[in-house]
Amino acid sequence: MSSPGGDAAVPCVRARGLGHVFGDGTVALDGIDLEIEHGAFVALLGPSGCGKSTLLRLISGLETVSRGSLAVECAHARAGEGVSTGIGFVFQDAHLLPWRTVLENVALPLELCDVPREQAEQRALKCIADVELGDAARRFPDELSGGMRMRVSIARALVTEPPLLLLDEPFAALDELTRQRLDERLRDLWKRRKTTVLFVTHSLSEAVFLAERAIVMSRRPGRIVLDRPIDLPFERAGGIRTDVAFARQTAVLYEALERYDSPENAPV
Amino acid sequence: MKRSNDMTRPKTRPYSLVGPPVATFVVIVMAWELAVRVLDIPRFLVPPPSAVLSALINDLATLAGSTMTTARGALFGFFLSSIIGTCSGLVLSLSKTLERGLYPYALFLQTVPIVAVAPLLVLWFGPGLRAVAVSAFIVSVFPVIANTLSGLRGVDPRLKDLFRLYGASRIDTLFRLDLPFALPSIATGLRVASGLAVIGAIVGEFVAGFSEGRAGLGITVLAAYRQLRTDLLFAAVILASLLGLALFVAVNTASALVLRRFRAPV
Numbered sequence: 001m002s003s004p005g006g007d008a009a010v011p012c013v014r015a016r017g018l019g020h021v022f023g024d025g026t027v028a029l030d031g032i033d034l035e036i037e038h039g040a041f042v043a044l045l046g047p048s049g050c051g052k053s054t055l056l057r058l059i060s061g062l063e064t065v066s067r068g069s070l071a072v073e074c075a076h077a078r079a080g081e082g083v084s085t086g087i088g089f090v091f092q093d094a095h096l097l098p099w100r101t102v103l104e105n106v107a108l109p110l111e112l113c114d115v116p117r118e119q120a121e122q123r124a125l126k127c128i129a130d131v132e133l134g135d136a137a138r139r140f141p142d143e144l145s146g147g148m149r150m151r152v153s154i155a156r157a158l159v160t161e162p163p164l165l166l167l168d169e170p171f172a173a174l175d176e177l178t179r180q181r182l183d184e185r186l187r188d189l190w191k192r193r194k195t196t197v198l199f200v201t202h203s204l205s206e207a208v209f210l211a212e213r214a215i216v217m218s219r220r221p222g223r224i225v226l227d228r229p230i231d232l233p234f235e236r237a238g239g240i241r242t243d244v245a246f247a248r249q250t251a252v253l254y255e256a257l258e259r260y261d262s263p264e265n266a267p268v
Numbered sequence: 269m270k271r272s273n274d275m276t277r278p279k280t281r282p283y284s285l286v287g288p289p290v291a292t293f294v295v296i297v298m299a300w301e302l303a304v305r306v307l308d309i310p311r312f313l314v315p316p317p318s319a320v321l322s323a324l325i326n327d328l329a330t331l332a333g334s335t336m337t338t339a340r341g342a343l344f345g346f347f348l349s350s351i352i353g354t355c356s357g358l359v360l361s362l363s364k365t366l367e368r369g370l371y372p373y374a375l376f377l378q379t380v381p382i383v384a385v386a387p388l389l390v391l392w393f394g395p396g397l398r399a400v401a402v403s404a405f406i407v408s409v410f411p412v413i414a415n416t417l418s419g420l421r422g423v424d425p426r427l428k429d430l431f432r433l434y435g436a437s438r439i440d441t442l443f444r445l446d447l448p449f450a451l452p453s454i455a456t457g458l459r460v461a462s463g464l465a466v467i468g469a470i471v472g473e474f475v476a477g478f479s480e481g482r483a484g485l486g487i488t489v490l491a492a493y494r495q496l497r498t499d500l501l502f503a504a505v506i507l508a509s510l511l512g513l514a515l516f517v518a519v520n521t522a523s524a525l526v527l528r529r530f531r532a533p534v
Contacts, residue, residue: 061433062429062432062433087433089429089433091426091429091430093426095426095427095430097427097444097445097448098531098532099529099532108434109430111444112431112434112435112440112444113434140531142531160434
């Protein structure tokens with residue numbers, strides 16, 4: 001796989017003994033050792049409150065590291081032309097600006113990085129087409145469904161052509177069918193763009209369908225308890241969800257999640 | 269049975285909106301008129317509505333001039349409140365320390381007894397429009413500061429994160445995110461301030477006297493009271509209320525237009 005945005009020999013993300021302590025003294029993460037290679041699609045699973053979102057915020061630079069070290073090679077890599085940041089972030093909700101059209105919302109990161117308006121619009125329109133919302137470019141967020149709004153949010157994260165894309169349970173609030181369709185679109189986008197993706201989810205089947213590698217975290221303080229590749233073909237159609245191999249992969253993740261879901265089983 | 273669209277999609281008819289308040293008004297006015305006549309209440313205590321109407325018609329020129337004078341003071345004060353209040357809210361939002369240091373003094377403007385301070389305003393700004401406008405400003409500025417601050421503090425933290433992630437400057441964040449997000453709150457502050465500005469102007473007139481050589485509604489009320497012309501006093505009070513209402517409607521309409529543009533709840 002090619003390695004946009006960085007030297008393939010250096011991992012996109014490297015954490016050594018990474019930990020994070022909140023202001024009130026709560027230890028959110030502890031002893032995280034992690035390497036994510038360029039172009040990987042990694043799913044991050046774990047119980048609620050185990051620090052998955054905190055890990056994403058640390059990687060994105062929105063939180064500062066309390067313990068250990070964290071190097072995010074992608075963050076220093078050049079993103080799209082004129083854009084200084086190398087990270088795209090998709091939150092659990094779409095978080096769009098209601099007074100801006102779809103096009104204006106998607107073009108926002110480019111505007112903030114002083115990309116000329118015409119160029120920003122062209123790039124935004126391309127990203128909007130990538131998420132199959134071409135007809136809705138001039139509509140406002142309150143005229144869209146929940147699924148459409150999330151697609152706008154993904155287009156906004158991709159418009160800077162970031163080498164690293166962080167997604168924090170982006171489809172959690174959607175119905176199952178919409179979620180599956182969006183999963184398929186997201187995997188297609190990843191295959192075309194070869195962006196490094198770190199995807200937080202609570203859904204085992206979503207993790208297995210999307211990712212090439214799954215990481216399971218324990219309860220707080222969050223530690224990595226399982227890190228394994230997803231052993232499925234690279235080309236995955238929607239029908240793969242009913243395959244025995246798919247069920248086997250899901251079962252392995254389920255077992256790890258259940259094993260470390262209680263405090264007494266938390267790794268020392 | 270044939271079902272009309274009206275049954276499935278009920279519409280609010282205009283008379284159902286206007287009817288109840290108009291009916292209430294008519295009933296109250298009739299009861300008032302009747303009570304004053306039947307109970308033979310002296311006119312200098314409670315004038316009947318018909319006398320108030322006569323005063324409104326007979327003294328129309330004087331009352332219209334007074335209303336315009338008060339309106340000028342109230343508008344000037346409201347203008348000051350809008351600009352200074354919004355800017356102060358903005359400055360206070362820049363840091364928690366700044367807010368802790370300055371907010372209690374902003375609150376002081378809300379609690380200061382304006383009637384007691386009004387003579388000071390005359391000493392500092394001289395009798396007339398300036399003292400009246402400053403009085404209107406003091407009474408009306410706090411809701412603008414408080415609502416602006418609350419609006420700016422309520423900006424979606426995830427969007428703040430997004431702006432940080434893309435390295436947005438403080439100015440960019442302010443104009444592209446914070447201010448548009450805070451608009452509904454700022455509009456609420458301005459609506460409250462519009463009514464208070466009229467009250468502040470009238471209190472200011474009680475002490476500051478004539479504004480630019482013309483008597484405002486505050487002076488008219490005092491003069492009517494001294495002459496025991498309660499009918500004129502009532503007429504002036506009604507006009508003061510209508511002035512407050514007119515300013516409120518104007519601010520409400522303007523803010524609704526802006527809020528619609530920003531697709532915020534009106």
